[in-house]
Structures are given as C-alpha cells and as structure tokens.
Amino acid sequence: xxxxxxxxxxxxxxxxxxxxxxxxxxxxxxxxxxxxxxxxxxxxxxxxxxxxxxxxxxxxxxxxxxxxxxxxxxxxxxxxxxxxxxxxxxxxxxxxxxxxxxxxxxxxxxxxxxxxxxxxxxxxxxxxxxxxxxxxxxxxxxxxxxxxxxxxxxxxxxxxxxxxxxxxxxxxxxxxxxxxxxxxxxxxxxxxxxxxxxxxx
Numbered sequence: 001x002x003x004x005x006x007x008x009x010x011x012x013x014x015x016x017x018x019x020x021x022x023x024x025x026x027x028x029x030x031x032x033x034x035x036x037x038x039x040x041x042x043x044x045x046x047x048x049x050x051x052x053x054x055x056x057x058x059x060x061x062x063x064x065x066x067x068x069x070x071x072x073x074x075x076x077x078x079x080x081x082x083x084x085x086x087x088x089x090x091x092x093x094x095x096x097x098x099x100x101x102x103x104x105x106x107x108x109x110x111x112x113x114x115x116x117x118x119x120x121x122x123x124x125x126x127x128x129x130x131x132x133x134x135x136x137x138x139x140x141x142x143x144x145x146x147x148x149x150x151x152x153x154x155x156x157x158x159x160x161x162x163x164x165x166x167x168x169x170x171x172x173x174x175x176x177x178x179x180x181x182x183x184x185x186x187x188x189x190x191x192x193x194x195x196x197x198x199x200x201x
Contacts, residue, residue, distance in 0.1 A: 006053050013133065015140045019050040021158060025150045042149070044169070050141070051170065057137050058171040061130050065178045068128040070185060075177035118142055118163035121175045124182045138171060 009015065024042040032039030066076055074081055088104065095102035122139055142165060148158040165172050165179075 002049070002052075005049070006056070009053060010133075010137070013136055013140065015137075016050075019047070019053075019141070020144045020146045021148070022046050022145060023148050023150055023155070026152075046169070054138075054141055055170045057134055057141070058174065061125070061128075061134055061138065061171070062174065064128045064130050065125070065174055068124075069178055069181045073177060073181045075174065075181075116165050116176060116179065118165055121165045121179045124179045125175060127182065128178065138175075142169075 023045045025045060026040050026042055028034055029039050029041055069076055073079070074083060091102060091104070118139070122135070125135060125138065143163050145161045145164045146158050147161055149156045165176055
C-alpha cells in the first residue's frame with residue numbers, strides 16, 4: 001500500500017497538504033536563561049511517510065550535489081569539521097614562522113539555516129545538474145512549511161512559514177552545504193589576494 005501511495009505521488013507530483021506540517025520539539029540546552037529562546041534547540045519532527053519519500057528523492061540527487069561541491073567541502077564523505085581548525089592553525093604557524101602579517105576573518109553563519117532562501121538553494125540544485133522531476137518534487141516538498149512548537153506548556157498554534165529549506169529533513173543539511181559552497185566559490189573565485197580552494201574537476 002505504501003509503495004502504491006508513494007508511486008502515485010511520484011507520478012502525479014501532487015504533494016498531500018498534510019505533508020506541509022512539522023512539529024518542533026523545544027529542548028533547553030541546560031545553560032543560560034530559560035526564558036531566552038537562544039538557549040533552546042529544536043528537534044524537527046514530521047511523519048514517516050513524507051520523510052521516506054524525501055529520502056528517496058535526496059538519494060537520487062546526492063551524487064550530483066556532492067560532485068559539484070569543492071573537494072574540500074566537509075559535507076563530502078571522508079572529511080571532518082576538525083579540518084577547518086587544522087587549516088587555520090597551520091596558516092597561523094606558517095605566517096608566524098616567516099614573519100608576515102596574516103589577517104583571518106571568521107564569519108558566524110550559525111543562524112543561516114533560519115533565514116536561508118529556498119530559491120537560492122534551488123538555484124544551487126539546478127547548477128548541480130538536477131532538473132525535471134527531482135527538482136520539482138524537492139521544491140514542492142519545501143515550498144510551504146507549517147510549523148507548530150511543542151513547549152513545556154503544550155503545542156502552540158500552527159503557523160505557515162512559507163518557503164524554507166527544511167531543517168531536520170534528509171536534504172536540508174546537504175543542500176545547505178552545497179548552497180554555502182556555491183556562494184563561497186562565487187564570492188572568492190576572482191580574488192587574487194585571498195586563499196581560495198578551487199572546486200574539484
């Protein structure tokens with residue numbers, strides 16, 4: 001039965017309205033002020049059927065997204081976040097040894113996932129060579145997000161958030177990583193005075 005339902009949605013590209021609903025479970029980080037939302041994290045929950053369907057789509061998109069990313073993007077298999085720290089420390093040590101001033105700029109992008117544009121993400125998806133049914137279905141799965149928050153006082157009212165790159169989804173982190181990689185490549189590709197890693201061939 002499940003196979004027939006998902007096959008029908010795949011063929012018709014008609015996403016059920018109930019798939020737009022997501023419940024966020026609010027958890028305190030055990031530090032800071034309990035009345036400040038900054039000290040809470042949220043677990044994104046959605047029904048198993050829309051998550052299964054999205055996983056199928058993302059699995060088909062993943063090879064093209066990964067191939068388009070820079071060879072040093074840590075979202076790719078075989079890389080770890082510690083690599084960024086290693087690179088920064090190595091540069092500092094090198095420039096200290098050769099006694100040349102080094103300016104390092106750090107940008108906090110921890111909040112980007114709350115404001116990341118779905119349209120930007122879809123542009124990156126298209127540039128990765130993904131089009132047609134996969135492109136349309138992933139857009140439709142994310143173009144209308146309705147969120148309710150489970151708090152200590154119960155479930156809030158559901159509010160529509162519009163187009164989002166769904167965090168907590170199978171494709172959210174992957175497409176966010178590809179989107180950031182695309183932005184960095186575009187911003188630094190013409191620089192002749194900044195360190196820049198070119199994309200893999």
